[in-house]
Amino acid sequence: MNASDRSARxxxxxxxxxxxxxxxxxxxxxxPDLPPEIAARVEVSPAKDPAHGDMxxxxxxxxxxxxxxxxxxxxxxxxxxxxxxxxxQTAEAAGPGFVNLRLKPQAFRALLPVILSSGEAYxxxxxxxxxxxxVEYVSANPTGPMHIGHCxxxxxxxxxANLLTKAGxxxxxxxxxxxxxxxxxxxxxxxxxxxxxxxxxxxxxxxFANEVPGGxxxxxEYLIQVGQALATQYLASLATPDLGIASPELWIDTVxxxxxxxxxxxxxxxxxLLGVQQDIxxxxxxxxxxxxxxxxxxxxxxxxxxxxGVLEPPKxxxxxxxxxxxxxxxxxxxxxxxxDRPLRKSDGSNTYFANDIAYHADKIDRGYDVLIDILGxxxxxYVPRMKAAVKALSQGTTKFDAVLCQIVHIMKGxxxxxxxxxxxxxxxxxxxxxxxxxxxxxxxxxxxNSDAQMEFDLDKVLATTRENxxxxxxxxxxxxxxxxxxxAEITTTDDLATASVDTLASxxxxxxxxxxxxxxxxxxxxxxxxxxHRIAFFLYDLAADFHMLWNRGKDDxxxxxIQADHLQETRARLALVAATAVVIRSGLxxxxxxxxxxxx
RNA sequence: GCGCCCUUAGCUCAGUAGGAUAGAGCAACAGCCUUCUAAGCUGUGGGUCGGUGGUUCGAAUCCACCAGGGCGCGCCA
Numbered sequence: 258m259n260a261s262d263r264s265a266r267x268x269x270x271x272x273x274x275x276x277x278x279x280x281x282x283x284x285x286x287x288x289p290d291l292p293p294e295i296a297a298r299v300e301v302s303p304a305k306d307p308a309h310g311d312m313x314x315x316x317x318x319x320x321x322x323x324x325x326x327x328x329x330x331x332x333x334x335x336x337x338x339x340x341x342x343x344x345x346q347t348a349e350a351a352g353p354g355f356v357n358l359r360l361k362p363q364a365f366r367a368l369l370p371v372i373l374s375s376g377e378a379y380x381x382x383x384x385x386x387x388x389x390x391x392v393e394y395v396s397a398n399p400t401g402p403m404h405i406g407h408c409x410x411x412x413x414x415x416x417x418a419n420l421l422t423k424a425g426x427x428x429x430x431x432x433x434x435x436x437x438x439x440x441x442x443x444x445x446x447x448x449x450x451x452x453x454x455x456x457x458x459x460x461x462x463x464x465f466a467n468e469v470p471g472g473x474x475x476x477x478e479y480l481i482q483v484g485q486a487l488a489t490q491y492l493a494s495l496a497t498p499d500l501g502i503a504s505p506e507l508w509i510d511t512v513x514x515x516x517x518x519x520x521x522x523x524x525x526x527x528x529x530l531l532g533v534q535q536d537i538x539x540x541x542x543x544x545x546x547x548x549x550x551x552x553x554x555x556x557x558x559x560x561x562x563x564x565x566g567v568l569e570p571p572k573x574x575x576x577x578x579x580x581x582x583x584x585x586x587x588x589x590x591x592x593x594x595x596x597d598r599p600l601r602k603s604d605g606s607n608t609y610f611a612n613d614i615a616y617h618a619d620k621i622d623r624g625y626d627v628l629i630d631i632l633g634x635x636x637x638x639y640v641p642r643m644k645a646a647v648k649a650l651s652q653g654t655t656k657f658d659a660v661l662c663q664i665v666h667i668m669k670g671x672x673x674x675x676x677x678x679x680x681x682x683x684x685x686x687x688x689x690x691x692x693x694x695x696x697x698x699x700x701x702x703x704x705x706n707s708d709a710q711m712e713f714d715l716d717k718v719l720a721t722t723r724e725n726x727x728x729x730x731x732x733x734x735x736x737x738x739x740x741x742x743x744x745a746e747i748t749t750t751d752d753l754a755t756a757s758v759d760t761l762a763s764x765x766x767x768x769x770x771x772x773x774x775x776x777x778x779x780x781x782x783x784x785x786x787x788x789x790h791r792i793a794f795f796l797y798d799l800a801a802d803f804h805m806l807w808n809r810g811k812d813d814x815x816x817x818x819i820q821a822d823h824l825q826e827t828r829a830r831l832a833l834v835a836a837t838a839v840v841i842r843s844g845l846x847x848x849x850x851x852x853x854x855x856x857x
Numbered sequence: 858g859c860g861c862c863c864u865u866a867g868c869u870c871a872g873u874a875g876g877a878u879a880g881a882g883c884a885a886c887a888g889c890c891u892u893c894u895a896a897g898c899u900g901u902g903g904g905u906c907g908g909u910g911g912u913u914c915g916a917a918u919c920c921a922c923c924a925g926g927g928c929g930c931g932c933c934a
Contacts, residue, residue, distance in 0.1 A: 352877045568931050602932035609934050637861055638929035721896045724882055739894055782873055817893050
């Protein structure tokens with residue numbers, strides 16, 4: 258799509274963007290030599306108070322200084338020019354220099370055919386055209402099935418990726434498998450224990466645990482199958498002749514491979530059930546094995562960004578066992594971090610950070626303009642060093658943003674559900690999905706800003722009341738579909754895009770249409786802010802407007818959508834209903850929630 | 858001790874890229890309602906946007922300091 262096609266499309270679908278162009282054109286008449294950076298600050302935004310009209314612009318105020326004229330004077334001149342616009346009914350200067358615009362109802366109504374012919378593509382933006390973004394999310398240790406703690410990041414990341422795609426970005430969804438660290442070695446030992454059990458080893462768990470460096474972790478039963486599979490494939494060849502612990506070199510890589518593969522199979526299935534489908538799975542272990550991590554460290558070394566040094570102890574709180582030690586450090590302080598960060602452990606292997614630098618370098622090499630990591634809030638302290646690393650690696654050309662997800666507290670029967678493996682109340686993602694379903698999980702996870710803690714009340718997400726946004730939004734869509742089904746017997750609905758909508762003039766109808774008009778703007782703002790939860794709130798408001806309109810039919814039968822003896826009126830109303838359904842679907846699509854056709 | 862995030866109605870939370878008189882749901886109060894597909898509808902009360910300064914024509918929003926909560930703080934990921 259070229260630039261003029263693009264702006265034509267914007268004029269057609271985003272009424273606020275269109276009016277902004279109108280205002281800028283008028284402003285160019287009033288203030289001929291306005292600097293572009295001032296023009297960029299001109300906004301046309303929806304009026305908060307209906308008494309102010311439909312929209313307002315700050316054009317006069319932001320340009321007053323550059324024009325060396327008082328805002329009121331510029332506003333008055335703008336009003337003169339703007340009243341000539343075919344979209345505008347009235348324009349008036351108000352307050353400290355706003356220009357309030359009241360649009361002709363037709364300007365809003367004309368959107369309905371556009372929505373109906375665009376379908377769910379309505380709201381697509383071109384903001385991100387030409388920008389490649391990588392969204393990395395979930396990235397759980399492959400040490401067991403996914404639990405609730407992983408779930409929020411998965412949903413937020415997935416919805417954000419969808420949102421960015423809708424806003425025109427070229428998006429890659431990625432999962433980074435943290436399969437290289439000590440945790441995975443511990444996992445392999447745990448699987449090896451299940452293997453020994455499977456081949457009938459006489460060792461007791463205690464005897465085995467005493468031989469494991471760091472002790473036996475991951476006692477979950479989910480590894481039993483892995484052990485049995487190993488036994489089937491390798492018989493007793495991974496153990497000593499008397500079925501004891503063989504030298505780790507003989508089995509550790511095999512068991513690791515096998516176990517990680519088994520865990521990832523489970524995790525992929527969990528993700529699939531959650532409706533998450535990532536494009537790329539990157540392995541930390543493969544990255545290290547390929548030598549990429551070492552190469553990056555060498556490169557940074559050559560750039561003078563790595564040195565051997567001793568860190569100061571944390572101020573005010575010196576750990577008991579603190580002692581000065583020389584370490585391999587990355588100069589992250591040169592790029593805004595608080596302290597330089599270690600890259601090597603004392604055993605010579607890389608820290609997680611070192612490998613993550615290599616991983617992000619790899620993503621930069623793949624040509625992304627923006628890297629987004631979805632992280633748990635407990636990784637907040639990690640963000641500045643990663644930001645520093647990306648800056649150093651890309652010479653500042655690649656942007657990095659981290660979206661932090663706060664903890665989710667599961668509530669049931671008014672009581673918090675404790676997350677404890679020992680107590681057996683460890684809630685897996687699969688349990689949650691079975692209990693409330695994918696759609697309720699996804700929607701609910703998006704009903705809070707991701708950096709706010711959230712209560713997930715298992716009883717409330719299934720409630721059929723207005724206070725449950727999942728229900729309220731789905732119900733609005735179901736009602737739309739219900740009306741359209743009912744109307745199918747009276748009038749055809751397939752060509753509503755060409756229906757005359759001039760009769761839609763009541764306040765609740767126009768309120769709903771104005772809400773629909775906000776959709777492109779909402780998509781764009783949410784995408785740029787990396788805040789997918791805004792979509793959920795928009796849909797809730799949209800649903801409220803729709804239910805309001807529906808409820809009017811309760812009091813007054815002539816206000817119902819279907820009027821058997823007024824076909825033209827009916828078709829106009831149905832066009833509005835159909836457009837509402839389209840926008841709800843469009844929003845649910847971003848959230849990864851399946852719209853329902855009926856509530857049963 | 859330091860850094861990051863947070864603090865908005867009784868409760869749970871929004872607040873659209875600094876805009877006008879800060880919004881919604883629940884709860885409370887007062888009415889209505891038995892339905893084109895229903896699990897409700899209308900109205901009312903309720904706020905020093907944690908506090909104090911500052912920048913600005915204009916601040917819940919940006920800056921500084923203070924108070925309270927969460928997270929993190931040399932080879933865990």
